[in-house]
């Protein structure tokens with residue numbers, strides 16, 4: 561397949577598989593799905609999760625790219641409605657067909673209908689939440705913790721603790737045991753330990769979305785451990801003949817960065833990549 565000419569801002573992936581994924585996306589954009597994580601990928605990491613917002617270049621870049629590809633999905637650990645709000649995704653020209661898969665794919669919001677589909681609250685969550693204060697107290701109640709109640713899940717943040725890394729390490733085992741006792745899953749992330757339902761992850765969500773849209777190429781960008789399942793899904797899709805490009809936003813999580821085809825410094829450069837993709841597709845079609 562002939563490679564379309566690329567303008568200089570479009571970086572070249574480090575791997576042959578990534579280059580094939582990029583070339584396929586550029587050659588047949590109308591068959592491609594773009595999947596994007598929110599925090600750390602579209603939105604810079606900040607101390608207060610309620611004050612996270614999309615990078616100023618992210619939504620304009622997405623709005624340029626979305627009409628040129630088959631579909632764009634934001635796949636996030638956030639509740640979908642929270643990501644829509646923080647991202648400013650609703651009523652955005654160009655994003656009329658955006659899908660936001662929240663709670664690692666358990667929940668779905670579609671811009672086209674404005675409808676939000678939320679599953680039943682998982683059994684065990686209320687009991688785990690009630691037990692949390694005792695678990696934190698037994699672990700010495702590290703000062704400066706903040707618990708985010710997400711409805712279908714809850715997350716203990718250590719970013720604003722006196723010793724963020726130390727508190728994370730101290731709490732990981734006890735919170736894993738709490739999740740286990742209640743049939744739930746512990747999802748570790750960037751200075752956050754989240755207790756959420758089992759049975760769904762970003763990989764399952766991405767595979768379903770690619771199947772639903774009958775896509776023949778995929779780009780996925782993420783920054784954290786919760787994105788590893790989506791990376792594994794792209795590997796599986798490649799094995800089934802669907803080329804893919806794995807992008808990592810920043811290198812704070814080596815488990816992810818080491819598996820990426822392309823590492824960019826952060827959300828500003830993810831936005832620049834999306835804009836460069838849109839520009840290249842427009843120039844070469």
Ligand SMILES: O=P(O)(O)OC[C@H]1O[C@H](O[C@H]2O[C@H](CO)[C@@H](O)[C@H](O)[C@H]2O)[C@H](O)[C@@H](O)[C@@H]1O
Pocket residue numbers: 597598599600604605606607608609612635636637638708710715717719749750751752754784786
């Ligand atoms: O799947 P994502 O979209 O990446 O969401 C993962 C978690 O992101 C949020 O926490 C992270 O971002 C915060 C704001 O920048 C930061 O303060 C925190 O340290 C990060 O872990 C969010 O608060 C969680 O609910 C998401 O699960």
